[in-house]
Amino acid sequence: LIAGTPDAEIVAVGSELLTPSRLDTNSLWITDRLNLLGVEVVGKLIIGDDRNRLAAAVSSALTRTPIIIVTGGLGPTEDDVTRDAVAQALKRRIEFRQDLCDQIADRFARMNRPMAEINKRQAWAIAGSAALPNPNGTAPGLWIEDAGRIVMLLPGPPRELKPMFTDHCEARLRAALPELHIATVQFRVAGIGESDLDALISPVYMQYTNPVTTVLAAPGDVQVHLRARCASQQEARALVNEVGAQVETLLGDRIYSRNGDPLEAALGHLLRERGETLSVAESCTGGLLGERITSVAGSSDYFRGGFLTYTNEIKAALLGIDRDLLAKHTAVSEPVALAMAAGARERTKSTYALSVTGYAGPDDGQGVPVGQVFLGLASAQSVQAREVRFIGDRERIRSLAAITAMDWLRRRLMR
Amino acid sequence: LIAGTPDAEIVAVGSELLTPSRLDTNSLWITDRLNLLGVEVVGKLIIGDDRNRLAAAVSSALTRTPIIIVTGGLGPTEDDVTRDAVAQALKRRIEFRQDLCDQIADRFARMNRPMAEINKRQAWAIAGSAALPNPNGTAPGLWIEDAGRIVMLLPGPPRELKPMFTDHCEARLRAALPELHIATVQFRVAGIGESDLDALISPVYMQYTNPVTTVLAAPGDVQVHLRARCASQQEARALVNEVGAQVETLLGDRIYSRNGDPLEAALGHLLRERGETLSVAESCTGGLLGERITSVAGSSDYFRGGFLTYTNEIKAALLGIDRDLLAKHTAVSEPVALAMAAGARERTKSTYALSVTGYAGPDDGQGVPVGQVFLGLASAQSVQAREVRFIGDRERIRSLAAITAMDWLRRRLMR
Numbered sequence: 001l002i003a004g005t006p007d008a009e010i011v012a013v014g015s016e017l018l019t020p021s022r023l024d025t026n027s028l029w030i031t032d033r034l035n036l037l038g039v040e041v042v043g044k045l046i047i048g049d050d051r052n053r054l055a056a057a058v059s060s061a062l063t064r065t066p067i068i069i070v071t072g073g074l075g076p077t078e079d080d081v082t083r084d085a086v087a088q089a090l091k092r093r094i095e096f097r098q099d100l101c102d103q104i105a106d107r108f109a110r111m112n113r114p115m116a117e118i119n120k121r122q123a124w125a126i127a128g129s130a131a132l133p134n135p136n137g138t139a140p141g142l143w144i145e146d147a148g149r150i151v152m153l154l155p156g157p158p159r160e161l162k163p164m165f166t167d168h169c170e171a172r173l174r175a176a177l178p179e180l181h182i183a184t185v186q187f188r189v190a191g192i193g194e195s196d197l198d199a200l201i202s203p204v205y206m207q208y209t210n211p212v213t214t215v216l217a218a219p220g221d222v223q224v225h226l227r228a229r230c231a232s233q234q235e236a237r238a239l240v241n242e243v244g245a246q247v248e249t250l251l252g253d254r255i256y257s258r259n260g261d262p263l264e265a266a267l268g269h270l271l272r273e274r275g276e277t278l279s280v281a282e283s284c285t286g287g288l289l290g291e292r293i294t295s296v297a298g299s300s301d302y303f304r305g306g307f308l309t310y311t312n313e314i315k316a317a318l319l320g321i322d323r324d325l326l327a328k329h330t331a332v333s334e335p336v337a338l339a340m341a342a343g344a345r346e347r348t349k350s351t352y353a354l355s356v357t358g359y360a361g362p363d364d365g366q367g368v369p370v371g372q373v374f375l376g377l378a379s380a381q382s383v384q385a386r387e388v389r390f391i392g393d394r395e396r397i398r399s400l401a402a403i404t405a406m407d408w409l410r411r412r413l414m415r
Numbered sequence: 416l417i418a419g420t421p422d423a424e425i426v427a428v429g430s431e432l433l434t435p436s437r438l439d440t441n442s443l444w445i446t447d448r449l450n451l452l453g454v455e456v457v458g459k460l461i462i463g464d465d466r467n468r469l470a471a472a473v474s475s476a477l478t479r480t481p482i483i484i485v486t487g488g489l490g491p492t493e494d495d496v497t498r499d500a501v502a503q504a505l506k507r508r509i510e511f512r513q514d515l516c517d518q519i520a521d522r523f524a525r526m527n528r529p530m531a532e533i534n535k536r537q538a539w540a541i542a543g544s545a546a547l548p549n550p551n552g553t554a555p556g557l558w559i560e561d562a563g564r565i566v567m568l569l570p571g572p573p574r575e576l577k578p579m580f581t582d583h584c585e586a587r588l589r590a591a592l593p594e595l596h597i598a599t600v601q602f603r604v605a606g607i608g609e610s611d612l613d614a615l616i617s618p619v620y621m622q623y624t625n626p627v628t629t630v631l632a633a634p635g636d637v638q639v640h641l642r643a644r645c646a647s648q649q650e651a652r653a654l655v656n657e658v659g660a661q662v663e664t665l666l667g668d669r670i671y672s673r674n675g676d677p678l679e680a681a682l683g684h685l686l687r688e689r690g691e692t693l694s695v696a697e698s699c700t701g702g703l704l705g706e707r708i709t710s711v712a713g714s715s716d717y718f719r720g721g722f723l724t725y726t727n728e729i730k731a732a733l734l735g736i737d738r739d740l741l742a743k744h745t746a747v748s749e750p751v752a753l754a755m756a757a758g759a760r761e762r763t764k765s766t767y768a769l770s771v772t773g774y775a776g777p778d779d780g781q782g783v784p785v786g787q788v789f790l791g792l793a794s795a796q797s798v799q800a801r802e803v804r805f806i807g808d809r810e811r812i813r814s815l816a817a818i819t820a821m822d823w824l825r826r827r828l829m830r
């Protein structure tokens with residue numbers, strides 16, 4: 001369908017994305033997925049809920065770029081102008097589709113809620129478009145092919161957009177693209193920062209223009225993506241394997257996943273394989289460690305439970321921590337981290353227990369700087385503690401503490 | 416200088432901003448500064464280092480918007496195309512300015528470094544532009560007035576951009592704008608979906624084009640923003656108050672915050688005010704409820720702790736839930752939610768305890784559909800339970816369960 005360079009533009013719609021507090025983060029995820037298909041993003045636009053501006057922007061994008069992805073503005077309110085604006089840009093009608101209306105009504109019925117009249121607006125589609133099912137919301141997506149160009153209309157909420165794109169857009173897009181074989185490897189890495197990682201592996205990947213190497217960083221979680229584009233799958237696979245093997249040698253057991261799984265899934269996989277169980281005792285993370293572990297479906301196979309002990313009194317009452325120990329060392333100390341892990345393991349009869357106690361900020365605690373954290377790890381053989389120090393705001397410190405605790409146990413189980 | 420509505424578009428230039436790992440965050444800061452001057456941002460564009468694409472984008476922006484701010488691409492390399500592209504869009508020449516060249520040379524001299532020949536490229540300016548000094552880098556900014564429109568070219572690095580904008584652009588901009596004052600109100604709302612809320616309040620806000628009303632939605636958290644632009648502050652304030660009062664009447668105690676605070680902060684504020692405390696007992700949320708509550712700095716004033724009881728055995732062991740009760744009703748049931756809340760309250764001696772038990776999916780549990788959740792709330796007076804049903808994936812169901820539990824207690828405390 002698409003001849004020439006398969007470039008894309010992403011148009012994010014929503015007046016909230018033009019305020020000082022909101023960024024269009026969907027486009028990062030979409031860019032990553034597009035790159036994996038060999039499509040480059042050549043421009044991004046962010047437009048408010050303004051039909052004429054949006055129509056003009058899409059019209060103009062259509063003159064220069066063959067793939068246009070519009071996200072957001074598919075809701076049921078007057079503010080949601082995407083369908084109308086794109087129809088205007090493509091000079092097409094919009095039409096009521098009874099099948100879409102029935103799907104939306106069915107969704108409300110399953111929620112035991114009446115369907116508001118306003119939601120019928122979401123059953124209007126651009127003439128000639130294919131509707132893309134949305135199991136996670138009321139707005140269907142739309143896929144339009146028009147004179148060698150493709151326009152996709154996708155909902156703004158990431159939990160609606162992402163499955164719609166992977167389940168319904170990627171195969172269609174692949175079929176529309178000139179034949180090119182792509183092979184990829186994705187490593188997820190813990191326990192090393194972005195700059196250190198880059199210094200370590202760039203001497204390898206800088207030698208190659210194919211595969212392209214991208215390093216993506218979030219606090220505590222660095223990803224390395226390799227992508228080769230070749231005339232044959234075999235050739236592309238051989239290239240990424242060649243570079244991937246060198247990267248693996250350099251990063252060693254800091255790599256926790258090769259299939260995109262998050263750290264908690266990698267840890268859970270190891271525990272399930274061994275038939276072992278885990279519990280937690282959390283102070284400064286307040287539930288985040290348990291939340292991360294149980295974000296994986298099926299985590300009840302290995303996660304038993306835990307204790308949120310936010311005050312000294314509760315540490316004593318729930319985990320049996322000696323009050324003199326707390327008084328002598330304070331709650332943020334190695335002896336308390338050890339006692340928390342041991343107490344949680346004993347009370348839940350789990351194979352392992354992880355504990356976290358620290359100062360997440362914003363204020364320093366009793367002369368101890370913000371970011372000072374002690375982790376504990378109890379098993380049948382031993383109870384150990386680690387002192388770590390993180391830099392950043394409250395959210396970042398808590399997140400890094402939870403990640404570091406999970407990665408500690410993961411590496412232990414790998415040995 | 417500028418007649419009519421002083422709207423702005425921001426154009427960020429740089430191929431790195433089109434990768435999966437980098438966002439244009441300068442635009443948030445610029446938007447905030449512009450809003451304070453009464454200027455609305457009506458569009459944002461992100462373009463790679465591509466002269467023709469950039470020239471076309473700026474040309475097109477100039478036809479619809481009177482203020483254009485271009486950031487990035489002012490460096491000395493071939494990749495830095497902003498000066499040339501904007502000159503092309505404005506149909507102006509670029510010219511060598513000896514005074515700019517001297518300033519750049521002077522900067523290198525102060526750093527005791529030789530000035531590279533390539534840096535002379537930064538002494539070329541668009542004909543008729545005013546140069547904006549850059550004390551933190553070699554790239555001067557440019558300010559261009561053109562037939563009732565303003566175009567600013569600013570460097571990309573935030574430490575160069577920000578002082579240049581505040582020191583050299585804001586006063587010029589203020590002088591060019593019609594006098595305008597802004598007043599805003601922000602409501603955050605729980606317990607009502609976006610469509611229902613919009614159906615309820617749109618008959619009010621649709622009567623007004625000033626203030627502008629924006630409804631922002633995330634699962635379980637809807638925000639309503641009102642913003643008035645008037646010739647005087649008094650008038651703007653009166654307008655937002657007039658509309659705000661009507662919205663407040665319609666939404667009642669579903670409004671939990673008027674200052675941007677999240678739900679957990681609003682709940683925490685009420686507990687602190689009353690000198691009361693809270694604990695939690697979580698099953699399907701696995702720590703998320705505690706995590707949300709403790710994401711607020713200072714939450715140790717009212718949060719005591721909690722129990723993550725992910726299996727029946729642990730519910731019995733940690734919270735003293737009767738095994739026969741679990742066997743008879745299953746873990747996802749009203750009696751178990753009641754017993755979890757009562758058990759947590761008793762063991763932590765807190766004023767209130769919230770409990771959550773449910774099926775977060777992806778699989779149905781024992782004939783009960785995914786999304787079925789029971790919440791419990793224990794106080795000195797009573798122990799109550801609520802049955803709720805959510806639709807969505809695991810993450811959404813867990814998030815809605817935590818939000819609904821917190822909002823239940825918040826509304827109880829409001830009475």
